[in-house]
Amino acid sequence: MSVVVILTLKAAEDQYDQLAATMQAILPDTAKREGAELIRAAGDAEARTVTVYEEWDRIESQQAYMAWRTERGDIATLVAMLREPPELKVLTKLF
Structure with missing residues (x-):
């Protein structure tokens, strides 16, 4: 069954630009x-x-995918840029 995942990342005080750049760099691999x-x-x-x-x-x-990112150390790198833990919602795709 298809799922929708919504991930919210809240950057630390001086980390937003780095977080945004990191996401732009890694999300093509995710896709x-x-x-x-x-x-x-x-x-x-x-x-x-x-x-x-x-x-x-x-x-x-x-x-x-998340296990792969964790093994590579990408998750730890992202979490270090955040002011609080990531918020993750997993939903069942309806349409």
């Missing part, structure tokens, strides 16, 4: 991962927030 159907991101510089919208063929594909 190429097996099971990725749609990957989009938007930023709000004033609120220092980046929101990522992902559609995956199934939750297992997204979980495999």
